[in-house]
Amino acid sequence: MRAVIPYKNENAKSRLSPILSKKDREEFVELMLKDVIKALDDAEVVNIDILTTSAEGIPNDFNGNVTITEPGLNDSINEYLQNANEPILIIMADLPLVTGDHIRKIISFSEDVVIVPGKGGGTNILFIRHPNEFTVKYHDCSFISHCEITDELDKSMHIFDSFLASTDIDEPHDIVELMLHGKGQAKEYAEKRFGSETGKGRVKISHLSKLSGFV
Amino acid sequence: MRAVIPYKNENAKSRLSPILSKKDREEFVELMLKDVIKALDDAEVVNIDILTTSAEGIPNDFNGNVTITEPGLNDSINEYLQNANEPILIIMADLPLVTGDHIRKIISFSEDVVIVPGKGGGTNILFIRHPNEFTVKYHDCSFISHCEITDELDKSMHIFDSFLASTDIDEPHDIVELMLHGKGQAKEYAEKRFGSETGKGRVKISHLSKLSGFV
Incomplete structure (x- = not known):
């Protein structure tokens, strides 16, 4: 299996701007990314890819692959999934409460797709056993979209219930x-x-x- | 063990008033209470007490005890705990996402105290094995208060991680x-x-x- 982290550093997390400046937010999102990478390391996930629109704000000690993509979260992830030939864990970079224990549990379910919902209908983590067949659709209540896509593919699904993993940091x-x-x-x-x-x-x-x- | 549900029906959930009238909110909180009672029933919790300041809005088919108390959540629960001689599950009435499966897991931990945090530092569910010794302190970041109270009593604690059980309906x-x-x-x-x-x-x-x- 591989993990992929979509990531944006530059002027990220604008909804935090009432309390953090642009520079502070860029520092903060890099720290959140480090926490996510640590959780993956703790779960002994060795293959980690970062998909990003710019090489800015990637931790210096990150040993995995960094792929610079065009803007467009869905297009870049779907292209990545098309080329994957092993199970893929898509994990967002703004989940500093996620732990290695969560990751271990998520990748151990037998279902074809494991979804960790985010607040307000988002999708924080997706584990997809057969990624070539799957298409992601982030934004606009992606949790429902991903449930529907899984249903349409006639795949089995587990919804992972964790307050910590469902807490993405936006506001x-x-x-x-x-x-x-x-x-x-x-x-x-x-x-x-x-x-x-x-x-x-x-x-x-x-x-x-x-x-x-x-x- | 027993479960106790603190409950207020009259003019409850004022933060929902932008979308629900007073009458609608009173109907809605009774339905949430019914869902919580169903979760307890599903977990085969047979002794259920409701602590409330008025008998309004108690489901007709509720078979447990209803105790009318003076206003003051902490005082009424602490008096209840003082008189308890078995493990007590304190569960809030605004948790319609909680299931029997959550309850079964929560009451099966071996720790002295199990806490289910609510959003923003609240406490949604507390399971207390030795209730006479324990004092609750709701409001003002009660999650931290309950962790501190447990620490001071030198009791063991489990923090239960569930998005569904941590989602109290306030806004x-x-x-x-x-x-x-x-x-x-x-x-x-x-x-x-x-x-x-x-x-x-x-x-x-x-x-x-x-x-x-x-x-």
Whole structure:
């Protein structure tokens, strides 16, 4: 099997702009990507590809393949799937709460397709055993689209139920979840930016931080 | 073991008022309560208590105990826990995505305390093996409070990771999750109010509904 991470660094995550500048967001998305790569490493996924429109913001120590593609998430992933000859795990780069344990479970199901929904009808992770036959359709309630595509192919499907894996970081209030439940580098960054010590060895959202209005 | 459901019907869920009238919200919260009771029934939890400030909006076919308490969620639950002499599952009434399978798993962990976090630092479900010793503290990031209380008691803790059980229905966009992932009576109600058929045997959010602005 291989994992593929679609990734955009430049001016990414514009919905976080009320609390993070462009430069900060670019730093933050790279840390989230590092957390996702670490989860894959922890699950002993050795073949990792990044699909990106520019080589900016790829971690220096990343050992996998980086493919520069034209803009267009669906087209670039579908081309990738067409050329794949082994099971493919498509995992988004904004999932810093995902762990190696989640990945191990997701790739161990026997169903043809495993879907991890994102908030609001998104698709955070897709594991596809026979990728040549599959077409992705991200955006516009992709969770429903991917269920329908799987049905139409007469493939079996497992919907993976995890709060942590379903929490993609798009908006300020998602960073609250990251601070509460995270463990990696993106969480550390958020704590430094928005946290204050509670005195009990935990970090809470500082009432002085820009995030306090979003809790 | 026993399950206890804190419940408020009258003028409940005010954050849903942009899309549901007071009367509609009262109908909707009763359906969510029915779904929670069904999940407990499915898990063969036979002793179910409802703590409520008024007998309004209790399902007619509910066979358990209804206790009318003074307002004040923490005080009424803590009094309940003080008098308990068996493990207690505290489950909120606004969890229509929770299933019998979740409940069965939650009550089967060996840890002293099992916590199902809610969005934004809430606590959706708490399973407490030794309830006399425990004090709940809902509101103001109760997830952290309950972790700290468990730590201070030197008890073991399991944090249960489920997107469905962590999705409490507070705001319009939560109803999107209910329509996408629900199976019970509250989901049916939401579909009738806000859905339209896709022609593929699925229901999508109608662009004509009040919910369309929240997707």
